[in-house]
Amino acid sequence: MRITKTVGQYMFGAGTIGALGDVLQEPKKNGATGVVYFVDHFFNGSDLLDRLPVGADDHVIFVDTTDEPTTDGVDAYVDQVKQQMDGNVAAVVGVGGGATLDTSKAVSNLLNNPGKAADYQGWDLLPNPGVFKVGIPTLSGTGAEGSRTSVMMNQEKNLKLGMNSDYTVFDRLVLDPDLTASVPRDQYFYTGMDTYIHCIESLAGSYKHAMADAYSHQALSLCRDVFLSDDMQSQENREKLMIASYMGGSAIGNSFVGVVHPFSAGLSMVFHTHHCVGNCIVMNAMDDFYATEVKEFRQMMERQDIPLPENVCGNLTNAQWQDLYDSTVVHEKPLINALGDDFKSILTPDRVREIFARM
Template sequence: MNLVLDSFEFGLHTQIYYGVNKINELPTIIRKYNYKKVLICTDKGIVQSGNLKRVESLLSSAGIEFFTFTEVEPDPTIEIVQHVKNLYIENGCDALIGMGGGSSIDTAKGVSIAVVNAGDLTQYEGKDKIPNKGPEIITIPTTAGTGSEVTHATVLKDNKRHYKMGILSQHLHAKAAILDPQLLTTVPRGVAAITGMDALSHAIESYTSNQAQPITEAFGLYAIRLIGRHLRPFVARRADLNAASHMMLASTIAGAAFIWGRIAAVHAISHPLGGRLGVAHGLANSLLLPVVMRYNVSTNYEKFRDIAVALGENVEGLSLREAAERSITAVEQLIHDLEIPTTLTALGLHPSDDELDVIAKEAFESGMTSANPKDCTTADLRRMIEKIR
């Protein structure tokens, strides 16, 4: 970015409450915003971990009314959102809590749209198409990856089209995010690994995007450094509160980076890969990240060298190009160390050429590649997909 010729905007609209056991302050935070009855969107994993019970007892002891929906599924659908909207209205709620991974938070965001905007949610796909701002949301992430606790995005699945649609709007910023690293300590190892790779994808995509600007670059690069240092120990032992704390912050900081810095080809492909083949979001990003980095590296060797250094690589004595390419091998080594599969075949998936053609076409049509530092045609995207086959 040329700071003499170019201009940019940046805003973070969510109040962040960080701290180990910060969840205990939920009743105080709800009172501060004057909510009378909250609907909690969450999933069975949060029930099983005991974290929901903890939140419900906190609210009950404080005399705060709530209604809980625990049936959020991975890749939440439009139908689930409409169902929860009805529960929200029937139960007379006036605010939402999204507690869990990206699916629970994105469901809460979808409900917030549906409560005050009539009709099929598909009409709001894309950027800034939502006319009315819905009820406020408190987000309580229990994975370190999505960034949805602070972003303006929700991703909902349209089963009719086997399609994961992105809705982006200023109305989707949470009012508050409670970042309590203690909540990460019950995450299963595999989830910790792939959600961490989602956060790394946000950080690297926003840092190298053609929409990057000084503030998002600062956020993105710092998040890459935190992930480089703390993802391995966190995945190895989720009860390591120091590692969990840094990963919690890395995830939110990477989320803040991509609100304005945007995400690009990795996410453009990973959404249809999830919609068509059911590959979990973080896993799809992990498959694609090194491939997309290799495609993009020549656009900005300095930035990719920064990534290598942030990931802990020693680049002394290397040429700029060699140092930049170290960022890719560093990410590959990280994926290897986290024992994440690197191909669709390794996941037991054997899509046809036609299916992969459709995924490439949908990736291109998503418009997300417009932030990629190197232009991508559908054929370019198709070649990237072939590399993870």
């Protein structure tokens, strides 16, 4: 038997952000009146802020997404919210891409659970549900809006790992494709390809099953529509990619990723490469594992005329090679999903180094 928690309700359509005020009435019925908004710092000073129903009891916190979320950073946000709002938090609203959404999910959980973010990196470790959480994606692809995880880097442990729990799932989603109109083209592509990669990894893994596969097939079909078209960022394609992202997140919520994400996590830990561009860099070196899909990925990249960073792993020290290896093979669940229990006999230190050297 499989039990999967999904998002409570979602609203979809251009202009849907206007319904946020109504959405926030529900959690306020329980007594608390304040709302904390985590907004990607990209929007600081933009007119998007005018469209948020920020009231006297509410706080807006801009999330610096220059680097991906860390456990220490999340702890600092939790302290800030506790100090500024003194327990009066009815809802946490995340407005941004995967990093901002993940930050808002983690903070919501930690407001109702003791300890630090690092205590809950893993699977099903949270004893209590978090504060009511609303996700408003402004980028499509990571699936953070639909997933049951909140990925954070733990520098102390050289580990990038999520807070995986049913309590990490958003209670409400506002899916407004108007919000992705101003995303720079490269970022739009890299982030969208995260969905493509989630789905091909899920389909190629051993944990696959009919529910995950159905999400994956449909999301892939939408990705092909978008990235093999002439205008990947047209209104129709932005709508399609927003749905594909949610479905891709649901696919991996029902299964696991594969070889690409662990290598990409290695790049994140050692070079602070962002998740989505990291995935694309890795994907371009994955001919041994996903030959057909790598060809299609390159076709999409060419069609959209998107460049990829090159020679990412040039001139490394032995210690850096070791860090890359360690922070890749630590991801046992996806690697077992993709390659079996014996994955370390396939991903030997020499092989891993040779794959990174291609990037």
